[in-house]
Amino acid sequence: MMRILLTNDDGIRAKGLSALYEAIKEIAEVIVVAPETEQSAVGHAITLSDPLRVKELKNNDGPFGYAVNGTPADCVKIAIKAIMEMPPNLIISGINLGPNMGTDVIYSGTISAATEGTILGITSFAISLDTFKDPDFSYAASFAKKLALVVMEKGLPCGTSLNVNIPAVPEDKIRGVGITRQGKSRFVEDFDKRVDPRNHVYYWQTGKVITEDVDVGADRVAVNNNMVSITPIQCDLTDYKSLEELKREMKGL
Amino acid sequence: MMRILLTNDDGIRAKGLSALYEAIKEIAEVIVVAPETEQSAVGHAITLSDPLRVKELKNNDGPFGYAVNGTPADCVKIAIKAIMEMPPNLIISGINLGPNMGTDVIYSGTISAATEGTILGITSFAISLDTFKDPDFSYAASFAKKLALVVMEKGLPCGTSLNVNIPAVPEDKIRGVGITRQGKSRFVEDFDKRVDPRNHVYYWQTGKVITEDVDVGADRVAVNNNMVSITPIQCDLTDYKSLEELKREMKGL
Numbered sequence: 001m002m003r004i005l006l007t008n009d010d011g012i013r014a015k016g017l018s019a020l021y022e023a024i025k026e027i028a029e030v031i032v033v034a035p036e037t038e039q040s041a042v043g044h045a046i047t048l049s050d051p052l053r054v055k056e057l058k059n060n061d062g063p064f065g066y067a068v069n070g071t072p073a074d075c076v077k078i079a080i081k082a083i084m085e086m087p088p089n090l091i092i093s094g095i096n097l098g099p100n101m102g103t104d105v106i107y108s109g110t111i112s113a114a115t116e117g118t119i120l121g122i123t124s125f126a127i128s129l130d131t132f133k134d135p136d137f138s139y140a141a142s143f144a145k146k147l148a149l150v151v152m153e154k155g156l157p158c159g160t161s162l163n164v165n166i167p168a169v170p171e172d173k174i175r176g177v178g179i180t181r182q183g184k185s186r187f188v189e190d191f192d193k194r195v196d197p198r199n200h201v202y203y204w205q206t207g208k209v210i211t212e213d214v215d216v217g218a219d220r221v222a223v224n225n226n227m228v229s230i231t232p233i234q235c236d237l238t239d240y241k242s243l244e245e246l247k248r249e250m251k252g253l
Numbered sequence: 254m255m256r257i258l259l260t261n262d263d264g265i266r267a268k269g270l271s272a273l274y275e276a277i278k279e280i281a282e283v284i285v286v287a288p289e290t291e292q293s294a295v296g297h298a299i300t301l302s303d304p305l306r307v308k309e310l311k312n313n314d315g316p317f318g319y320a321v322n323g324t325p326a327d328c329v330k331i332a333i334k335a336i337m338e339m340p341p342n343l344i345i346s347g348i349n350l351g352p353n354m355g356t357d358v359i360y361s362g363t364i365s366a367a368t369e370g371t372i373l374g375i376t377s378f379a380i381s382l383d384t385f386k387d388p389d390f391s392y393a394a395s396f397a398k399k400l401a402l403v404v405m406e407k408g409l410p411c412g413t414s415l416n417v418n419i420p421a422v423p424e425d426k427i428r429g430v431g432i433t434r435q436g437k438s439r440f441v442e443d444f445d446k447r448v449d450p451r452n453h454v455y456y457w458q459t460g461k462v463i464t465e466d467v468d469v470g471a472d473r474v475a476v477n478n479n480m481v482s483i484t485p486i487q488c489d490l491t492d493y494k495s496l497e498e499l500k501r502e503m504k505g506l
Contacts, residue, residue: 038302042296043297043298049293051455052458073296073360077442077458078444081444112359119439143506156495157499179496179500181491181493182489190334191334196304202306205301205330205331232491232495232496239413245410252403253396253481
C-alpha cells in the first residue's frame with residue numbers, strides 16, 4: 001500500500017490538514033508530521049540552534065500523527081530521517097488556509113515543505129485554498145486525492161514539486177485546471193506604528209497583495225478565473241539569463 | 254552622497270557586519286538595520302503575528318544602527334518603509350560567517366535580505382565568507398567595497414541580486430572572480446537523538462554538506478579553487494522546462 005506523508009504550516013490542529021487527512025486515508029496509509037503551532041510566513045527556515053521534540057497525538061479514532069516544535073521543513077526532514085521506518089511515496093503539504101502565489105511563495109512554509117521533500121528525492125506537492133475566512137476545504141481535499149493518484153502513477157520531473165492553488169468557490173463553478181507560472185503578484189507591506197501601555201513604540205507588519213499579471217498563464221490570474229492553478233517549482237535561484245551580461249560587467253573586479 | 258543599508262542574519266553584534274561597516278563607510282553614508290539576535294537558517298521568514306520593535310544602538314563612535322526583533326527580511330522591509338526617510342541606493346547583507354552556496358541558499362537569511370531588497374526595487378547583494386572558525390573578514394570587506402562601487406555605477410539586471418561567496422584564504426591566494434550558477438551541493442541532515450534529564454527524548458539536527466558538481470561554473474567548485482563566486486539570483490521558482498510536459502501529463506485532471 002502507498003504511504004503518504006502529510007504536513008502543513010498552519011499547525012497540526014488546522015482544519016485544512018484534517019480535511020486532507022480524511023480524503024487521503026481513502027487511498028493510502030497516511031502519516032501526519034506537522035508543526036505543533038502555526039508557522040505561517042516562516043519561509044524555508046530550519047531549526048539548528050534549538051532541540052527538536054516530537055509528540056505523538058491522538059484524535060477520536062486513535063493515533064493521528066506527530067507534532068514537532070519546528071518549521072514545516074523540519075517536519076519533513078525529521079519525519080523521513082527519524083520518525084518513519086521507510087520513506088513515503090508522496091508528500092502533501094496543506095491544505096493551506098490562504099493562497100500561495102506570485103512572489104509570496106518565497107515566504108511560504110507550505111511551499112518549503114514540498115520543496116524539502118523534493119530535495120530529499122520524494123515526489124511532493126503543496127496545496128492551498130484561496131481564502132482566509134469561512135474555508136470549505138471539501139473540493140480542495142478531493143482534488144488533492146485525485147492529484148495524488150496521478151502523480152504517484154506518473155511521477156514528476158526530477159527536482160520539481162507542484163504548487164497547487166484552489167479557488168474558493170463551489171465545485172460546479174470550477175472552470176478546469178491550468179498549468180501556470182509563478183506570477184508577479186506580491187505583498188506590498190506597510191508598518192502600523194503604535195505605542196504600547198509602557199510607552200514603547202512597536203510596529204505591526206501589514207499590507208495588501210497587488211497583481212500585475214493579466215494572462216491566465218500566471219497563477220493568480222488563473223485562480224481569479226476560477227481555475228485550479230498548478231505551478232511546477234524548483235529550487236535553483238540562478239538567474240541564467242543574466243550570467244553572460246554579468247561576466248562582461250564584472251570584468252574589472 | 255550614496256546611502257548604503259547594511260544588514261545580516263548573524264545579528265547586529267556580529268564581527269562580519271562590523272568589518273563590512275568599517276569598509277563601506279569609506280565610500281557612502283551607512284545605515285545598519287539588523288536582527289537583534291542570530292537568525293541563521295531562518296530562510297525567507299517574515300514576522301506577521303508578533304509586533305516588531307526597533308532599538309537604536311551606539312558603539313564607541315556614536316550611533317551605529319538599529320536592532321530589530323525580527324528576521325533579515327523584516328529588517329530590510331522596516332528599514333525602507335519605517336526607519337529611513339529615503340530609500341538606500343544599495344543594500345548589502347553580510348558578511349556572513351559561513352558559506353551560502355548550492356541548494357542551501359534557500360535556508361539562508363543572508364540571501365533573503367538581498368532578495369527582499371531586490372523585490373523592493375533596490376540594488377542588493379549578499380556576501381559570505383567560506384569558514385565557520387577564526388574568520389578574517391578583511392579581504393571580504395574590501396571586496397564588498399569594490400563590488401559596491403561597481404554595482405552602484407552599473408546597476409544590476411531588473412529583479413536580480415548577487416550572491417557573493419569569498420574563499421577563506423589570504424588575499425594573495427585569491428585566483429580571481431567567477432560568475433557562477435547555484436550548484437547542487439547540499440546539506441545532508443541527520444538527527445542526533447538524545448534524552449534530557451527529565452527523561453524526554455529530543456533531537457539535534459546535524460549533518461554535512463555534499464558536493465556533486467565538478468566544474469568551476471558551480472559556486473562551490475569556484476570557491477574551492479580559491480575564486481570569489483558571484484551568482485546572479487532571482488525569486489521566480491517556476492520550473493519552466495517542465496511546463497509543457499506537465500500540461501500533457503495533467504490533462505486528465
